[in-house]
Amino acid sequence: MSEILSTISTLVIEGNFGEMVDKTNAALEEGLGAEEILNNGLMPGMDHVGVEFKAGNMFVPEVLRSAKAMQEAMEIIRPMLIESDAPTAGKVVLGTVKGDLHDIGKNLVGMMCEGAGFEIIDLGKDVEPEAFVNAVKEHKPNILGMSALLTTTMRTMERTIKALEEAGVRDTVKVMIGGAPVTQDFASQIGADGYAANAASASEMAKRFAG
């Protein structure tokens, strides 16, 4: 493997996003393709981060810096990947549901999924059911992820799923939900496809759903 790809992996592992743009451009100048940079530079780095996080050797602030490093490179290579029709992991539309302004968990899920190679469309927080529906129509994602921290706003997830049904697009996406008060029972009750207890398992579930 070329030295520059191994450097890119290391930058991801170290969360060194400051140097990522230079190194990605350097790799491209060396004649490496976007797909190669993704699969043999960025992804091995993120895989390592995932393993270390699970083992309790890395912590969230470090993981987020690694994800940020990956993002920096993705900004450059994503247009090339799209142009070359390279297979990507898929698209994820994410948002914190209406009435809820807590978005830290949702942001984590976004970063972890991005680290797993997904394209993320983040609708932000306090997102209306209609906005989720429109995003599904527009972006045709593989996965729709909703989060809520408050017991008071959990119900909006159910309303959003109903809105997807009414718009006739429910079957086009897998719906994943999460957030502190959310449970597997609740997910089954409102007809979501999956419940993830944390950001790491959310990205794993996304991979399963999209795969």
Add this chain to the structure above:
Amino acid sequence: MRTNYRVNSGVQFRMLSDDQLEELFNGVLHILEYVGLEVKHERAREVLKKAGAWVDGDRVRLPSYMVKDALAKAPRSFTIYARDGNPEHDIHIGPGRAHFGPGPTCVNFIDVETMERRPYQLSDVPYVAKVVDSLPNIDFCESLGSVDNVPYDLSALYEFVEMFRHTTKPIVAWSFDYYDSNAIHQIAVEEAGGQDAFEKRPTYIHYCEPLSPLISTTDSLNKLVFAAEKRIPLIFTPCPLAGGTAPVTPAGIIIQAAAESWMGLTIAQNIQPGNPFIMGGVLSVMDMSAMILSYGAPELSLMMAGITELAHYAGLPLWQTGGCTDSKTFDEQAITEGSLSVFFSALTGGDLCHDVGYTESAMTGSVFQLTAMDEAIGYARRITRGIEVNEDTLAVDAIKRVGPNGHYLKDEHTLRYYKSEYWLPNLIDRTSYEDWTLMGEKSFKDRTIARVQKMLAEYEQVPLKPETEKLIGKVLAEAEEWVKQQED
């Protein structure tokens, strides 16, 4: 007569110096003046603007004189009363008085019969209220859960009704928004005998929660404005996560949380000068692996001690936190984390210490944890009560009487003092090995479960007035109608 003689009543605990507290205090004023908060409430923004705040869209900044003025208006000492006039259940908030009670809104509950974890039901509220009513060291009531099996928007209202029916101790009532806050207040006012009577003897505290970092949300301010207008004592408590929604350093999270709470203080004191205000919030670390707000971390106790000292420096009572755990089950971790935080909270004299009985990082409420912590609070209170030193407690006369080689067991001095000087345990076992064996080799956990069952069996209800029950029927019927209309 003594001159220049100093008495320490209780254990002296102090973490921060005056200089450090002044620095924290100025840090809070700085945030409010130069960063400001998003205040997502038009009426609140108008009130603040009129009083001198700088308003730019949602962003509101407060000149420090406004904050100091609000602090000066809020009382340091006040009383929350038992609904039945039982003075032993009154809570006198003031310097050197630490009170304890459960927390609100857990999703799950440990079933009192099966000990299994399951969603919190309406029928659980009376259990919690009865246990609160019975435990000697639990001073106020929250329900340890959000009721799962009633219309969602009415769960806080139903919860209040069941707490109000089953304990006479003061209640800290949370609610969703204006509608249920108003319904709860009508019920409390009816029992008190009118709004004027309620204002003189308030029986519950209204609980509102702004959002970190630096947002006063619409629903939290709907509730705060309502409480201020009705002169209901209120708690305004954010729940920042160090390293997540607040700075990772204790000093940083303390000043951010104080700024969030004091924005509420300033709004409330401008609407209702002198309305009792209890400063929040709940400060702890976000666990950087599990991504939970830790309720058992030493940093929780440390940060809570810091913000308590800041509140007292500024002349406000504080909404303390303790007796809670990250443990999933009733085990050694639950007792260790709960007991240490209870003791630390008692040392700070934090005025109302809540979340006693929280397990699983606030996801599951447990009356077993609550009951075990009652024992820890009793233990802590004996220590914080301190050592009384006077001629009689020095016992020189008794020492003379007994002399060398005697004993104190039947001396009148022993008889006079042993009950007040000793703390008598309820759950802790000090029997001999033989007696312990004879009594069935029961563990602390076994004895706690037995005590919960005994309290529930022996509980005697002090009913609400018939007119209050009548009003409750009406309020709930109207509320059910209101919910139906909301759905249509």
